[in-house]
Amino acid sequence: MTLSKFNLPDLGNTPSTSEIITRHLREAIVAGHFAEDEPIRQDDIARQFNVSKIPVREALKRLEAEGLVMFQRNRGAMVTRISEAELAQMFEVRMLLEDKVLRLAIPNMTEETFARAESICREFIGEDDVGRWAELNWQLHACLYEPAQRPFLVGLIRSVHDKLERYLRMQMSLSAGKERADHEHREILAACRAGDVERAVKLLDEHIAGVCKTLFEFLPSSH
Template sequence: MGENGQVKPTAQPIYDELKKQILSGERAPGEPLRQDEIARQYGVSKIPVREALMKLEVDGFVLIRKNKGAIVREVSATEILNIMDIRVALECKALELSIPNMIASDIELAGKILDDYSKHSDPAQWSDMNLRFHHALYEPCSNPLLLRMISDLQQRIGPQLRLLVTTVTGLERPQAEHAAILEACRVGDGGKAVELLRKHIETTKKETAAKLRRIDKRI
């Protein structure tokens, strides 16, 4: 890697693709990342592969074990809950900035997502709809950096853990809270909307923490 922490041009495509595969769940937590196999796949030497893996380790996606090679890094229960704490700060700020900029079509889009949300029974679809609903609320904030930070946090949890969180919370409680947040946005009550969002994420965190404790006891 260069002095600024960026990988060299030959390693960048490998870094980008491996990161994409990890975030999508195509490469599961704990899965080995063998340099020789990856090098053959991309038709390169092991050097750019090693550089890409080192950068992925710096960014928290990969764990390189001495004399054992690299594996996809697992997100710990503590990290999941810490990410939720950060979500509170970032997403509440995004919503605070969004509400003065919201127009009727923004409210209509979020409302349509909620309507579609309730028509599905698959938690995996709920997880996807949840992300879409929250993004619809935050997009009017007109702060691309803030939106990217929120998206990065959501992706870091990974699809499997997002599904776990969605399964734990179910449909009824989150949907009622989503509807209340959207109504506060519709009438322009920013203070109420932000407070409802804060409680929404904090409740989800508590439910997730309880589930993770039960999982740990079974292991």
């Protein structure tokens, strides 16, 4: 019997239970609903999702690979604490990788690139949801880097952004971070449009260093 005449769902594109749990836990962590070093109780999560502990464990393993969760003996899974020294190194890595990819990208940028970047800037400054700020911030950076045609390199940069996202949300919400980021993004975009590689890279370095400096000013003293 064929089922082709029925309106069947495409289960091949349906996220698995563990993927759904991963997405919700990731959002809860980066939004600060879990404190650093706070245990994540698998039993509690399984009960809230009405599932067994197996997909919860799979989700936590994915988040461990992303650097958001760590496992400790006798304590189980907990939110990873990142030290100031580690944060500083992540920003150093951002500069190294993003400088490289922006240099490669600028010669390949088109009017479509600039129009898309400007559209993201407009949406960013008009957005009130801090969670969307972080996503739009990444979308803009990705828009400027994609013309480099280095997907592996951009993927590495994205992984660093993901690890920093909860701190970037704090930095943008506790300071005038959104307005400053918008101004600096537009300056970088203007330099890219002018084809001025050295100025664009210089502005990008100042942007990343400024975010790092402001973030450290707002970090809790116990960090």
